[in-house]
Amino acid sequence: MAMTEFRSYKAEAAVEGYRIVKPGSADYTAVKSTGPTDFNIGTSDSLDKSTGEMVDCAVGDIHEVRLGGTVVRGASLTSDANGKAVSTTTVGHRCIGYAEQSGVVDDVITYIRAPHVL
Known part of the structure; x- marks a missing residue:
């Protein structure tokens, strides 16, 4: 399975692997999604990330x-x-x-x- 097209965002809070993420409070930041009406931008890769680390988010197909x-x-x-x-x-x-x-x-x-x- 081809896993392409990732975009990196700075984590504003901890983001576990394979989670749906939404934009954070600033440009190019991300946080874990909290519900079905959030503007979701993709899913995090397989690695857990701490606040301040870069989260690779899947935005491909x-x-x-x-x-x-x-x-x-x-x-x-x-x-x-x-x-x-x-x-x-x-x-x-x-x-x-x-x-x-x-x-x-x-x-x-x-x-x-x-x-x-x-």
């Missing part, structure tokens, strides 16, 4: 994310309060893309990046 619940292949993915991906069908939720495979809580799955709002 196909990447990996950690699940916060059961997800079925093809589901629209948004963030839970911990930056983990959960499926949604709720109007107004901002999504990072679609699950390429099914999984359960704490699985790391691939997803097809296609930002959209339901």
Whole structure:
């Protein structure tokens, strides 16, 4: 699986691996997403990062994310309060893309990046 197109952001707080991230309070900073209406910019790479470290965020086509619940292949993915991906069908939720495979809580799955709002 090709994992390309990453962008680096400075972590304003700790960001664990495979989490959905959103912009921080300043340009080129990022924090873990906290819910389905956040403006999500991508997912963190596999490495845990501390405040002030650079976080490589996946902004390309196909990447990996950690699940916060059961997800079925093809589901629209948004963030839970911990930056983990959960499926949604709720109007107004901002999504990072679609699950390429099914999984359960704490699985790391691939997803097809296609930002959209339901």
